[in-house]
Amino acid sequence: MQLNPTIREIRESATLAINQRVSALRQGGRTIWHFGFGQSPFPVHPKMQDALRQNAFRKEYLPTLGLPALREVICSFHREHFQYEFAPDHVIIGPGSKELIFQALYLLEGPLILPAPCWVSYAPQGEICGKPVVPVVAEKTDGYKVRAEQLRSAGRELPAGQKIMILNSPNNPTGAVYSADELQALAQVCRELNIIVISDEIYSHVCFNGTPAKGIGLFYPEGTIVTGGLSKAFSAGGYRLGFLAAPAEMTGFIKAIATLASETFSCVSSPVQYSAIVAFSDDSDVMEYVNQCTSLHHVAGDYLYERFTEMSLGCVRPEGGFYLFPDFAPFRRSLEGLGIAGSPDLCRYLLEHVDVAMLPGTDFCHPAEELTCRVTSVDYDGGAVFEASLTQPELGCDFIETHCPNLKDGCDALKNFLESF
Numbered sequence: 322m323q324l325n326p327t328i329r330e331i332r333e334s335a336t337l338a339i340n341q342r343v344s345a346l347r348q349g350g351r352t353i354w355h356f357g358f359g360q361s362p363f364p365v366h367p368k369m370q371d372a373l374r375q376n377a378f379r380k381e382y383l384p385t386l387g388l389p390a391l392r393e394v395i396c397s398f399h400r401e402h403f404q405y406e407f408a409p410d411h412v413i414i415g416p417g418s419k420e421l422i423f424q425a426l427y428l429l430e431g432p433l434i435l436p437a438p439c440w441v442s443y444a445p446q447g448e449i450c451g452k453p454v455v456p457v458v459a460e461k462t463d464g465y466k467v468r469a470e471q472l473r474s475a476g477r478e479l480p481a482g483q484k485i486m487i488l489n490s491p492n493n494p495t496g497a498v499y500s501a502d503e504l505q506a507l508a509q510v511c512r513e514l515n516i517i518v519i520s521d522e523i524y525s526h527v528c529f530n531g532t533p534a535k536g537i538g539l540f541y542p543e544g545t546i547v548t549g550g551l552s553k554a555f556s557a558g559g560y561r562l563g564f565l566a567a568p569a570e571m572t573g574f575i576k577a578i579a580t581l582a583s584e585t586f587s588c589v590s591s592p593v594q595y596s597a598i599v600a601f602s603d604d605s606d607v608m609e610y611v612n613q614c615t616s617l618h619h620v621a622g623d624y625l626y627e628r629f630t631e632m633s634l635g636c637v638r639p640e641g642g643f644y645l646f647p648d649f650a651p652f653r654r655s656l657e658g659l660g661i662a663g664s665p666d667l668c669r670y671l672l673e674h675v676d677v678a679m680l681p682g683t684d685f686c687h688p689a690e691e692l693t694c695r696v697t698s699v700d701y702d703g704g705a706v707f708e709a710s711l712t713q714p715e716l717g718c719d720f721i722e723t724h725c726p727n728l729k730d731g732c733d734a735l736k737n738f739l740e741s742f
């Protein structure tokens with residue numbers, strides 16, 4: 322059988338692959354501390370579940386752009402929380418923001434600039450679309466955030482004409498959140514160099530400073546496409562619903578993506594769209610729930626940060642999301658003694674010999690010689706932890722050690738391993 326040569330070069334998504342490997346090892350009786358898979362552990366809010374149940378009878382196809390009432394609440398929600406001015410007919414609902422990012426990359430001409438470390442799927446998606454992929458690697462000393470100057474020099478090396486960049490804040494894999502000043506400086510460069518930004522804001526409500534994370538669209542509305550969805554703050558990854566919103570200047574783009582969607586996925590499941598209306602309608606119960614879940618992500622992220630720092634792993638304190646990006650460079654010599662030369666070797670070793678699952682930095686466009694890994698902070702029973710958190714006056718390390726034992730035990734296993742050198 323002949324396969325499309327582009328796809329032959331691309332592996333299955335690394336995050337899904339590690340999850341399957343961990344499941345297989347666990348089924349075989351092994352205890353594995355799972356720092357590998359980034360799924361929110363909390364239950365979907367009961368009001369969203371009710372809406373899903375109550376609308377189960379709706380079997381009709383919906384308009385390709387999505388349910389008008391849903392697109393309207395998405396616009397109001399983003400006006401209220403982010404001061405974005407999107408029109409409902411410039412919003413499209415898709416089966417996850419991942420698919421919509423892919424469709425946008427398929428439609429937009431130009432090379433793909435990726436501030437790195439960056440999410441696992443961006444580079445493969447760009448490659449499937451036949452684009453040159455240009456990672457711009459941020460420094461740990463800059464909190465893993467790309468500086469405007471770095472972007473300017475990378476952009477100037479590319480041929481004149483349109484370019485695309487995917488910016489993700491709060492960031493998977495580093496937990497970094499760009500400040501308003503940093504976004505403004507990047508916006509200036511994007512304007513100068515004709516860079517269209519896909520602002521991946523799937524974690525915008527999982528931000529630890531008490532307000533939703535600001536997006537670059539605030540400073541560069543005419544050139545920014547925003548994506549988001551139900552998967553992270555609303556804990557409903559398996560509902561498979563995301564949105565993409567484009568500014569008034571991009572009418573042609575919205576028409577093109579509506580055409581592509583109509584020839585591919587047609588529309589998203591109708592009961593799920595009704596459930597999403599509840600998510601985006603700023604219901605006070607739902608938002609309180611989202612904020613409590615974010616507080617738990619915050620305290621779990623802080624716990625892992627403290628433990629990793631204590632072990633002398635280089636790490637930046639996460640400001641949002643549910644990820645950390647520790648650096649094993651201080652142990653390079655000793656790791657080399659075990660035949661470990663880079664992050665893929667390191668992750669293989671940790672899974673096989675330390676029972677700890679993490680993903681190598683290379684999967685996130687981080688250089689192969691680095692010893693960085695992506696860690697997730699969500700290996701706990703979200704329902705039980707949420708309930709327990711309601712009775713606590715304060716959430717801190719003790720709470721995590723009592724209620725999220727896998728995070729503690731995984732850290733202990735890692736600490737024992739590093740102390741063996």
Ligand SMILES: Cc1ncc(COP(=O)(O)O)c(C=O)c1O
Nearest residue numbers: 417418419440493523550552563
């Ligand atoms: C940075 C980032 N963007 C996008 C997605 C995809 O989200 P969705 O479930 O909306 O496709 C994820 C999911 O892991 C992610 O981490």
